[in-house]
Amino acid sequence: MKIQDIINGILNGDRRSIARAISIVEDDEMVIESSEVIKGIYNHTGRAHVIGITGPPGIGKSTMIGRLARILSDGNKKVSVIAVDASSPFSGGSLLGNRIRMQESLTENGIFMRSLANRGMNGGLSRSTWDAVKILDAAGNDYIIIETVGAGQADLDIVDLADTVIVVLGPGLGDEIQAIKAGIMEIGDIFVVNKMDRDGSFLAMKDIQDSLAMTPQKEWKVPVIGLDSLKGKGYDELVSEIMKHGEFNGSRPNIRLDRFMKEVEMALQAEIRRQYLLEARELLKSKDAIARFSGEKIDPYSAAMKILRSGKAGL
Amino acid sequence: MSGGMYLVDGKNLSLFKDKPIKVLLAKPGIDGHDRGVLVLAKAFRDAGMEVLYAGLLPTPEEVVDTAINEDVDVIALSLLNGAHLTVFRKISELLKKRGIDDIAVVGGGTIPDGDKPKLEKLGITGNYGPGTPLSTIVDHITARASEARSRKMQ
Ligand SMILES: Nc1nc2c(ncn2[C@@H]2O[C@H](COP(=O)(O)OP(=O)(O)OP(=O)(O)O)[C@@H](O)[C@H]2O)c(=O)[nH]1
Ligand SMILES: [Mg+2]
Numbered sequence: 001m002k003i004q005d006i007i008n009g010i011l012n013g014d015r016r017s018i019a020r021a022i023s024i025v026e027d028d029e030m031v032i033e034s035s036e037v038i039k040g041i042y043n044h045t046g047r048a049h050v051i052g053i054t055g056p057p058g059i060g061k062s063t064m065i066g067r068l069a070r071i072l073s074d075g076n077k078k079v080s081v082i083a084v085d086a087s088s089p090f091s092g093g094s095l096l097g098n099r100i101r102m103q104e105s106l107t108e109n110g111i112f113m114r115s116l117a118n119r120g121m122n123g124g125l126s127r128s129t130w131d132a133v134k135i136l137d138a139a140g141n142d143y144i145i146i147e148t149v150g151a152g153q154a155d156l157d158i159v160d161l162a163d164t165v166i167v168v169l170g171p172g173l174g175d176e177i178q179a180i181k182a183g184i185m186e187i188g189d190i191f192v193v194n195k196m197d198r199d200g201s202f203l204a205m206k207d208i209q210d211s212l213a214m215t216p217q218k219e220w221k222v223p224v225i226g227l228d229s230l231k232g233k234g235y236d237e238l239v240s241e242i243m244k245h246g247e248f249n250g251s252r253p254n255i256r257l258d259r260f261m262k263e264v265e266m267a268l269q270a271e272i273r274r275q276y277l278l279e280a281r282e283l284l285k286s287k288d289a290i291a292r293f294s295g296e297k298i299d300p301y302s303a304a305m306k307i308l309r310s311g312k313a314g315l
Numbered sequence: 316m317s318g319g320m321y322l323v324d325g326k327n328l329s330l331f332k333d334k335p336i337k338v339l340l341a342k343p344g345i346d347g348h349d350r351g352v353l354v355l356a357k358a359f360r361d362a363g364m365e366v367l368y369a370g371l372l373p374t375p376e377e378v379v380d381t382a383i384n385e386d387v388d389v390i391a392l393s394l395l396n397g398a399h400l401t402v403f404r405k406i407s408e409l410l411k412k413r414g415i416d417d418i419a420v421v422g423g424g425t426i427p428d429g430d431k432p433k434l435e436k437l438g439i440t441g442n443y444g445p446g447t448p449l450s451t452i453v454d455h456i457t458a459r460a461s462e463a464r465s466r467k468m469q
Contacts, residue, residue, distance in 0.1 A: 001467070015383055015384060016383055016413075016415075018384075019383055019384050019385065019386040020386055020467070022386065023386040023467075026334075027334050028334070029334065087335075087365075090361075091360060091361045091362065091363045092335055092363045093335060093359065093360035093361060093362060093363045093364045093365060093366065094335075094360060094365050094366065095356055095357070095360050095366050095368070096365060096366065096367045096368075096385075097368065099367060099368075099369075099370070099381070100368060100370040103369075103370045103373070103377070107376075107377050107380065112384055113384060114384055114385060115365075115367060115385060117335070117365045119335070
């Protein structure tokens with residue numbers, strides 16, 4: 001597929017083009033192609049309401065998104081979902097398991113869903129997630145929902161990317177909840193206590209409300225909503241708060257600028273990284289010289305400096 | 316090359332590593348959950364692949380939809396009874412109908428020897444039976460994935 005065809009496809013909402021474009025922005029080697037795609041669609045972005053959903057593993061994020069996506073897609077709205085999973089630090093592979101919990105509502109309601117592996121990028125969402133959101137935005141989605149595993153500071157990037165951040169917690173997190181809260185109390189626009197059918201859920205709600213009461217008050221009053229995602233209870237309130245928060249955002253033009261700053265920073269990093277990659281690869285070409293350094297017991301720092309000074313490992 | 320040795324927890328050192336192969340593992344149509352699929356999924360992950368599991372009893376349409384949306388390189392179909400021919404054929408027809416030639420399809424399960432040529436004709440290769448070493452399956456998927464990849468780039 002040619003880049004221009006992909007761009008046209010995205011703007012027409014063609015799923016294959018959307019899917020291929022996401023693969024391109026996911027691929028570290030395709031920074032140039034990625035930037036072509038984003039350039040081609042940028043004028044069509046900025047309309048979607050981006051909803052980030054984060055919370056500890058197993059708390060029910062995917063189950064919840066399955067329901068939420070279906071409700072939001074009522075009345076002819078277009079909804080897409082991105083779920084970010086962790087790659088194995090050992091093999092680089094991953095099991096992308098979020099889809100299973102959503103599957104039913106996806107196919108029935110024509111909801112596009114894409115799994116992304118974080119490919120070792122800890123500390124937040126990778127650049128590819130940002131670009132994937134742009135692609136889905138340009139494809140005419142009204143809502144884009146992003147699931148990320150978050151159990152603390154690791155996921156703070158979601159704040160920059162999402163218009164509305166929903167933090168999902170639940171009963172039975174025990175002492176863990178204190179550690180989790182330390183990282184995410186400030187980032188939630190909406191708090192959810194999922195698994196309200198379980199013991200301890202009201203306690204969890206109260207705990208969160210108390211913590212919120214101690215954080216500095218902002219313009220937006222952060223609600224705490226109880227959900228039973230197996231039965232679908234509490235979703236009216238959730239949806240109504242999401243809508244309200246969307247309107248609230250509309251009154252704050254600054255967030256667009258903040259986000260743009262962050263995007264420019266990431267684009268710069270990507271370009272520098274690409275140039276570095278090319279250069280490093282070139283510099284490391286001569287394995288013989290490096291083997292010689294090793295034989296001569298030259299330390300790696302000195303070896304690196306020698307290589308840099310001579311312009312290549314051949315020397 | 317999976318290049319696992321370059322990956323350190325918390326750091327993406329995949330700088331010199333190929334993009335992972337993405338596989339959709341599906342057990343469509345007929346019978347229920349089985350552990351075999353999970354064993355395969357883990358083996359694929361450990362070989363450095365990104366693995367999606369299509370869930371219980373996906374229809375051929377769901378399999379193809381998922382494969383497109385997720386832009387996988389390979390669909391790996393597993394079946395444990397005789398209904399494979401119809402289901403496998405349906406999937407390869409759907410792919411053809413949607414003009415997709417850059418996703419490879421491989422099969423496995425209890426497949427009578429007599430059916431294998433028919434599957435091959437549909438472009439469904441591998442078709443390994445129970446007891447096949449995981450490394451054989453991984454190698455086959457890797458080879459098919461690189462063919463599919465080269466078509467994606469055109
Ligand atoms: N009792 C109860 N169980 C729930 C509820 N919501 C989800 N679950 C169950 O919790 C388990 C985990 O659900 P997921 O939706 O996969 O959770 P997740 O947060 O997406 O998990 P990861 O993606 O692995 O972090 C599943 O067995 C769900 O059926 C709920 O409201 N009540
Ligand atoms: Mg999940």
